[in-house]
Amino acid sequence: MKAVVYNGPHDVAVKNVPDAQIQRPTDVLVRITSTNICGSDLHMYEGRTDFEKGSIFGHENFGEVIEIGEAVDRVKVGDLVVLPFNIGCGFCKNCERGLSAFCLTTANPGMAGAAYGFADMGPYPGGQAELLRVPYGDYNCLLLPPDAREKEADYVMVADIFPTGWHATRLAGLCPGESIVIYGAGPVGLMAAYSAMIQGACMVMVVDHHADRLRLAESIGAIAIDDSQVNPVDQVMALTNGIGADRGCECVGYQCHDHHGKEIPGLTMNNLVNSVKFTGGIGVVGVFVPQDPGGPTKLAKEGEIPFDWGLLWFRGQHVGTGQCNVKAYNRQLRDLISVGRATPSFIVSHHLPLDEAPDAYKNFDERNDGWTKVILHPG
Template sequence: MRAVVYRGPREVTVEQVPDPEIQQPTDAIVRITTTNICGSDLHMYEGRTNVEDGKILGHENMGIVEEVGSAVGRIKAGDRVSVPFNIGCGACVNCESGWTSYCLRTNPVEGMDGAAYGYASMGPYDGGQAEFLRVPYADFNLLELPPGDEHENDFTMLSDIFPTGWHGTELAGQRPGDTVAVFGAGPVGLMAAHSAMLRGAAEVLVVDKEPDRLALAGKIGARPVDFAKGDPAQQIMDATGGRGADCGVEAVGYQAHDPAGEEHPELVLDKLVESVRSTGGIGVVGVYLPQDPGAVTEQAQQGRIPFEYGTFFSKGQHMGTGQCPVKRYNRHLRDLIIAGRATPSFLVSHELGLDQAAEGYERFDNRENGWTKVLLRP
């Protein structure tokens, strides 16, 4: 089959690789119909992780089941499915308590709980930027979708970014009527804004410096806050009469940049502490790593991100962090899509063939105007 393979910093190629096979009775093979390039894939693409040469990339996947193992009973060949990026066993204490993002059994990497497809340090699993994908524990992991091709561009967001955006608002403790500040108008930040409005926010303020992304935030009913025009925390304080947002979502991560392009890994955390009111919540779904050899400071290279913790403490704020447990949310979000309430496909800017993956990565990584969310069709 054809697959997108990592070959070094800013180098991905489409290569012929062996087809996946059933390895365990609980496996399924899915023929991929849509797979996405995720913003977190760019950390690997840029050489800012320890992803190995030859890794098949892709953790945002959906498609049609081609084959199932002998122990698979719920899922059958021909089913249209969404594949959560988390690989959960379904039986460990974390999976049983709803934290499939921290499965204790699926990742053999020492010191790392939780597994995923095609991602650095998340286990030996191939990704789905390919024609086919092996899915372990298929009965537990796969989400069934209505047959046909309706809502394809909406449903493809269910594997990661829509649940992750929702998770950010959940970690922040958002309640109906809250004013929500979202830092980052990339795909996850825009999904957090969409989620906040679905959850009954009175107002959503979205911070970024890219005009096309800010315009998209405005189109879905959020208030754009242009980082390039001044301190975003002060803009949020001014917009809320000096009170601050009730809660906030960090959707940027460890490669945060100021308007001049200088990297400051603590930048967004500091600005959220400043712009969220006392006792408010902060949900962090932007990626941070235990080590980042490419970071701009020695502390950050060791995964130590100093931020305004004293102010955070004195304001009595609370913070939730970590990768999204997709299965906790994806059924409900699927049904919101079917009902016409949620339309995450507003993000989609480009739909490319798999053979165009290298171009998609390069242009998305360059933050070219209008390259918001790239879908690949194998």
């Protein structure tokens, strides 16, 4: 089968690799028809993780079931499914508590959580390929309604970025009628803004300096704050009568840059503390890692950031963090799409064949204008 393979920093290629296949009775084999490039793929693409050379990318996957293991009884051949990026077993302590991002069965030893094509998260190849093996298929496959082909670009977003954006707002504690500020207008930040709109936020502010992304934020009714033109904290304060937003979301992560292009890993976290009101809540879904050999400072290389803990404590704010437990949200988000209440595909800028993945990675990584979200189509 063809697959997108990591050769080293800034170097991916579409190669022929051995076909994915059923390995255990609980497995499902899926023919992938849509697979997204995610912002978190770029950390690995840039060599800022220990993603191994020869690994296959791709954790946002949609396709058709073509084979099932002997122990699978819910999922059938021919079903159209979207796969949560986190791989859970369904029966460990964390999965039973709804914390599928921290599965204890599928993880590497000493870790919690597994994912397709992701550094340190198990030995599972990704789905930027023609075929994908899905462990514990009955648990991990989300069955889709009859409009799945028609709305394929929407449903594939349920693999990761739509639930992750939703998760950011839940970690922050958003309630209807509250204001929220979101740092980062990449795909996840836009999904957090979109989720906040669906949940009834009275004001959604989005901070970024990429004009194409800010235009998308405005297209759903959010207030765009261009931090290359204004101080974002001052602007949030002005918009909230000096009080600060009720809630805030960090949707950038450890490779945060200012508008001059300087990498400042703690910038968005400290801006959020200053942008969110006393006793407000902050949700952090941007990726932060325990170590970053490519970090710009000694602290960053050790996975640490300068953080204004004193002000956070003084303001009585709470912070929720961690990868999204996709299965906690994916059925509800699927149903919002099915009835027409949500169309997350508004962020998609490019539909490309799998063979064009190397150019897509390059353009997406360089944040070139108009490259907001890429869906690759194998076959």
